[in-house]
Amino acid sequence: MKTVAFIGGGSFGTALSTIVAAKGCRVNIFDIDQEHLSRMEADMENKDYLPGVKLKGDYHFCRTGEEAVRDADFVVFALPAQHVRSAISAAAPFIRKDAVITCISKGIEQKTHKRMSEVIGEYFDLDRYVCISGPSHAEEVGIGVPTAVAMSSRKEESAMAMAELFMNNRFRVYLNDDMMGMELAASLKNVLAVGSGIINGLGYGDNTLAAMLTRGCAETTALGVVMGARPSTFFGLAGIGDMIVTCTSIHSRNFRCGRLIGQGYSPEDAIKEIGMVAEGMYTAEVVHELAESLNVEMPISDAIYNVIRGNITVEDAMETLMGRPMGYEMDYL
Numbered sequence: 199m200k201t202v203a204f205i206g207g208g209s210f211g212t213a214l215s216t217i218v219a220a221k222g223c224r225v226n227i228f229d230i231d232q233e234h235l236s237r238m239e240a241d242m243e244n245k246d247y248l249p250g251v252k253l254k255g256d257y258h259f260c261r262t263g264e265e266a267v268r269d270a271d272f273v274v275f276a277l278p279a280q281h282v283r284s285a286i287s288a289a290a291p292f293i294r295k296d297a298v299i300t301c302i303s304k305g306i307e308q309k310t311h312k313r314m315s316e317v318i319g320e321y322f323d324l325d326r327y328v329c330i331s332g333p334s335h336a337e338e339v340g341i342g343v344p345t346a347v348a349m350s351s352r353k354e355e356s357a358m359a360m361a362e363l364f365m366n367n368r369f370r371v372y373l374n375d376d377m378m379g380m381e382l383a384a385s386l387k388n389v390l391a392v393g394s395g396i397i398n399g400l401g402y403g404d405n406t407l408a409a410m411l412t413r414g415c416a417e418t419t420a421l422g423v424v425m426g427a428r429p430s431t432f433f434g435l436a437g438i439g440d441m442i443v444t445c446t447s448i449h450s451r452n453f454r455c456g457r458l459i460g461q462g463y464s465p466e467d468a469i470k471e472i473g474m475v476a477e478g479m480y481t482a483e484v485v486h487e488l489a490e491s492l493n494v495e496m497p498i499s500d501a502i503y504n505v506i507r508g509n510i511t512v513e514d515a516m517e518t519l520m521g522r523p524m525g526y527e528m529d530y531l
C-alpha cells in the first residue's frame with residue numbers, strides 16, 4: 199500500500215486524506231501547529247477545520263515534515279498559498295526522488311506573482327508535479343458528496359498516478375493539460391467570491407450575482423489569455439465549476455468574508471471574524487498588479503480590490519461598475 203504525506207492538516211488536506219485512508223493507504227500528516235496536530239490525533243477528527251468527519255484508517259501524526267515525507271510515495275502540500283514556499287523549502291531535502299507531488303493551494307505568491315507550480319518548480323522537477331483544482335468544498339469531500347475535479351501535469355504519467363490515487367465512486371478526476379489556466383482560474387475566482395459575498399451582504403439578488411459571475415468570468419479569462427492560458431480552461435471544472443461553488447456557497451470563506459464586508463464590517467474585522475485564510479483577500483492585490491502591468495481591463499476585480507484596500511465604499515464600487523460605458527459583451531475573446 200502507498201504512503202501519502204500531507205503537509206498541512208487543515209480543511210482540504212484532511213478531507214483528501216479521508217479518501218486515501220479509505221483505500222488503505224498509510225496517511226502521514228504534518229502541521230506546523232503542533233497543538234492542532236495533537237488534538238487531531240487525540241480526537242481522530244479535525245475539530246478545528248473539518249468537524250464531524252472521523253478519521254478512520256492508518257493515520258500517523260508526524261511532528262516534523264521530514265518524518266511525514268521521507269517514505270512517502272505521494273506528497274500533498276495542503277496549505278494557504280503564502281505558506282507554500284516555506285513549507286516546500288523545509289520538506290524538499292527529505293522527499294523521495296520518485297515521489298509524486300501536488301499542491302492544493304489556490305492562490306498566487308504575493309511577493310513574486312508566481313503561480314504554485316512556478317514556486318514548486320524552484321524545488322522539484324515539474325514532471326513529478328500535479329496540479330489539482332475544481333469545485334471541491336472540503337466539508338463535502340469529507341463526507342463523500344459526489345465531486346469532480348481536474349488534474350494537470352507536465353507528464354501525463356504523474357497526473358494519471360495522482361488521479362488513480364484519489365479516484366473513487368464519489369471523487370471523479372478529469373485530466374487537463376493547461377496547468378497555467380487551471381492555476382489562474384482557481385486563484386482569480388477567489389477574488390470574485392469575495393465580491394459575490396459583498397453583493398449578498400448588501401442584499402442584492404440573483405440578477406446581480408449572475409451578472410457579476412458572468413462578467414467576472416469574462417475578465418478573468420481575458421487576463422488568463424494574455425498570460426498564455428487557454429480560454430476553454432476557464433469554462434471547465436477549475437474555472438466556471440469552481441467559480442459556481444465558491445461564489446454561491448456559505449462553505450466558502452471568501453464568500454463569507456465578502457458578505458461581512460457587504461454587511462458593514464471593515465475588511466480587517468471580516469478577516470478576524472472568519473479566523474481562517476480567505477485567499478481572495480490576498481489574491482485581489484496580485485490580480486490588481488497583474489492587470490495593471492499587462493494592461494487588461496478588470497473592472498470587477500479592481501473594484502473588489504479597492505473595497506478591500508478601503509479606497510472606496512461598496513456602494514461607490516457598485517455605482518461605478520453599473521455606470522461604465524456600454525460595450526460589446528464578447529470583446530475579450
Ligand SMILES: NC(=O)c1ccc[n+]([C@@H]2O[C@H](COP(=O)([O-])OP(=O)(O)OC[C@H]3O[C@@H](n4cnc5c(N)ncnc54)[C@H](O)[C@@H]3O)[C@@H](O)[C@H]2O)c1
Nearest residue numbers: 206207208209210229230231277278281285303304335336
Ligand atoms: N477548504 C477547501 O474547501 C479547499 C478546497 C480546495 C482547495 N483549497 C485551497 O487549499 C489551500 C489550503 O486550504 P485549507 O482550507 O485546507 O486551509 P486551512 O486554513 O483549513 O488549513 C491550513 C493548515 O496549514 C497549516 N500550515 C500553515 N503553514 C504550514 C507550514 N509551513 N507547514 C505545515 N503546516 C502549515 C495550518 O496550521 C493549517 O492547519 C488554500 O489555498 C485553499 O484555497 C481549499
